[in-house]
Each structure stands twice: as structure tokens, then as C-alpha cells.
Amino acid sequence: MTKILAITNQKGGVGKTTTGVNLAASLSAARQRVLLVDLDPQGNATTGSGVDKRGRAITIYHVLLGARAIREARTRSESGEYDLIPANRELAGAEIEMVGLERREARLKEALAGVAGDYDYILIDCPPALNLLTVNGLTAAHAVMIPMQCEYYALEGLSDLVQTVKKVRAHLNPELQIEGLLRTMFDSRNTLAQQVSAQLIEHFGDKVYRTVIPRNVRLAEAPSHGVPALKFDKASKGAQAYLALAGEMLNRRQSATQDLQGRSGHGQG
Ligand code: ATP
Ligand code: MG
Numbered sequence: 001m002t003k004i005l006a007i008t009n010q011k012g013g014v015g016k017t018t019t020g021v022n023l024a025a026s027l028s029a030a031r032q033r034v035l036l037v038d039l040d041p042q043g044n045a046t047t048g049s050g051v052d053k054r055g056r057a058i059t060i061y062h063v064l065l066g067a068r069a070i071r072e073a074r075t076r077s078e079s080g081e082y083d084l085i086p087a088n089r090e091l092a093g094a095e096i097e098m099v100g101l102e103r104r105e106a107r108l109k110e111a112l113a114g115v116a117g118d119y120d121y122i123l124i125d126c127p128p129a130l131n132l133l134t135v136n137g138l139t140a141a142h143a144v145m146i147p148m149q150c151e152y153y154a155l156e157g158l159s160d161l162v163q164t165v166k167k168v169r170a171h172l173n174p175e176l177q178i179e180g181l182l183r184t185m186f187d188s189r190n191t192l193a194q195q196v197s198a199q200l201i202e203h204f205g206d207k208v209y210r211t212v213i214p215r216n217v218r219l220a221e222a223p224s225h226g227v228p229a230l231k232f233d234k235a236s237k238g239a240q241a242y243l244a245l246a247g248e249m250l251n252r253r254q255s256a257t258q259d260l261q262g263r264s265g266h267g268q269g
Contacts, residue, residue: 003253004112004122005179006141010164011157012128015147015184018219020125021048022239025080025228026246032120036077038087039108039137040127046086049077050226053088061091063111064098064136070111079227083119095132104132105172109140130164138168143179147213150183150196155203181208182245185215211245214238 007016007023017040024036038045038060043053053059056075062068063085070085077084098104112122126137138144144165148154162178169176181204187193201208213219216238222229229239 002116002119002122003143004116004124004141006124006126006134006137006144007147008124008126008134008137008144008161009146009148009157010128010130010134010161011148011154014128014149015182015213016128017042017044017048017125018223019145019147019182019184019213019242020045020123021080021223022219022228022230022242023246023249024049024077024082024121024123025230026242027121027249028081029230029243030246030250032246032250033118034082035074035085035115035119035122036080036082037085037108037112037122037124037137039091039124039133040087041089041092042127043086043088043091044223045125046084046088047226048223048228049082049084049086050079051075051077051084051086053086056086056088059090060085060087060108061094064091064094064107066101066107070114074115079231091133098132105135105139108136109173112140130160134164135168135172138165138176139172141173142175143177145179145182147182147184148200149185150190150193150200152192152196154196155199178204178207180249182211182213183208184213186212187215188212209245209248211241211248213241213245216241 007020024034028034046053058068058073063070063073073085075084124137126134214237218233218236219229219238222232
């Protein structure tokens with residue numbers, strides 16, 4: 001079954017796009033079929049995937065407005081070995097243009113239905129805002145993945161996000177889960193980061209991924225070459241961390257499936 005994840009945090013610069021690109025490449029390296037959806041007018045996930053955002057005539061913008069089918073917008077990240085729905089600045093206008101449309105919160109969900117069967121994972125890179133684009137991401141997803149830096153204000157921002165998830169669950173997408181919280185740009189020598197990390201685990205328990213993404217310059221350098229860190233420097237701590245995250249996600253998913261089979265009596269023991 002396809003798993004659709006919205007990578008979201010209304011706080012800017014916490015590592016959403018870095019996670020989208022590197023996780024897409026890492027899941028693909030683990031032989032998963034992956035689609036990355038760029039839902040941010042900044043188009044960073046597009047550029048980071050090695051696709052020229054200005055050169056794309058058909059993007060997520062045209063899909064959300066119903067002018068084009070999602071298959072027409074789809075392209076390939078050759079460097080990451082996954083499929084991509086690109087975005088560029090044009091998308092900034094979508095919010096206003098979508099206001100008059102029917103079921104405006106469910107435009108992405110309806111579009112993805114046309115291609116979901118082609119993938120094991122669909123990752124949605126959301127913009128740093130709790131706006132209509134993000135609401136489209138949350139409505140389309142089965143679950144949210146929240147990248148966050150372990151800083152003083154991080155927990156405060158998190159409660160706003162959790163409230164938004166609850167509202168979307170109540171009104172638009174009853175199935176929406178919190179898949180996990182990902183500690184990004186982590187510096188284990190920083191005492192405050194350790195404290196915030198401990199609080200996070202206290203509040204969210206095993207929703208916090210065991211895998212921690214360290215601060216690593218290779219992760220910051222790779223996008224300017226249009227490649228994921230995995231292709232830029234596979235041995236780097238950053239690339240290895242995202243490979244580990246993909247492994248953790250696949251293990252979690254496997255044990256969840258086994259639990260289900262066990263409970264319904266179809267397991268093998
Ligand atoms: P925005 O909210 O603007 O969309 P974002 O949450 O998508 O930002 P990124 O663009 O992924 O965040 O990361 C912000 C900056 O930090 C980028 O320059 C990126 O290269 C860098 N960065 C992300 N993760 C790491 C890391 N683990 N180590 C070092 N640099 C990182
Ligand atoms: Mg981003």
C-alpha cells in the first residue's frame with residue numbers, strides 16, 4: 001500500500017526539504033518506489049533534486065488549479081532516482097486562485113489518487129507556513145513527519161502544529177496520524193539540544209525517531225550540485241543518517257504489518 005507522508009513544520013529552515021530530498025533518495029536506494037511532491041513556491045526540493053525549476057512548464061501549480069493532470073507534471077530526479085512533481089514561484093499565486101474552487105483543501109489529495117498506485121512512498125515537502133498549501137498536504141497525507149531542531153522555542157511551535165493536525169483530522173482527514181518527529185541538525189555536544197531532545201521523548205515517546213540527523217556540511221553542500229548527499233558523498237555522516245532513517249521507517253512499517261497480521265490471525269506465528 002502507498003504511504004503518503006507530509007513533511008511539515010511551519011517554522012522555516014528546520015530541514016524539511018533536506019529531509020524530503022535525502023529521504024526520497026534513501027528510500028529509493030532501499031528499492032522503494034518514491035514520488036517527491038514539491039509543495040513550496042521556493043522550489044527548493046525541485047532544485048535539490050537536480051531539476052531546473054524555471055525550465056518546467058507544468059508544475060504542481062497547474063495540477064492544484066486543475067489545469068493539468070498530475071502525470072503531465074511528473075518528472076524524474078535522475079540524481080536521486082525518484083519521481084518528482086516540481087514547483088516554482090508560480091505556486092505562490094495558487095493560494096488566492098484556489099479560494100474560489102470547490103473542495104480547495106482536497107485538490108492535492110484528488111490529484112495524487114491518479115498516481116498513488118505507482119509508489120510505495122509519496123513524500124510531500126510543505127512550505128514553512130500553516131497555509132492552504134500545507135492544509136492540502138495534510139489532507140492528502142496518511143501521516144505527518146515533523147523535522148525539528150532541538151532549540152528553545154521548538155516545543156512551543158510544535159504545539160501549534162499538533163493543534164493544526166487535530167483540526168485537519170476533525171474536519172478534513174480523519175485518518176491523519178503523526179508518523180514521527182525527526183531531530184535535525186543535531187549537535188550532541190550542545191547541552192540545550194540534549195535537554196530539548198529529552199523533553200521531546202518525554203512528550204512524544206516512540207513517535208520520536210531513534211535516528212538523529214547530525215549537523216553535517218555535506219547535507220548543506222549537496223543541493224547546489226542538484227544531488228542528494230547519498231550521491232554527493234555517500235560516506236558522509238549526513239548521507240548515512242538519512243539511509244538509517246529510511247531503514248528505521250521500513251522496519252517500523254514491517255513490524256506494524258506483522259502486528260496487524262498477527263491480530264487478524266493471518267500471521268505465520
Ligand atoms: P524552509 O522552511 O525554508 O522550506 P526547510 O525546513 O525546508 O526550510 P532546509 O532547506 O532543508 O529547511 O534546510 C535549511 C538550511 O539548512 C539549508 O541551507 C540546508 O542545506 C541546511 N541544512 C539542513 N539540514 C542540515 C544538516 N543536517 N546539517 C547541516 N545543514 C543542514
Ligand atoms: Mg523547504
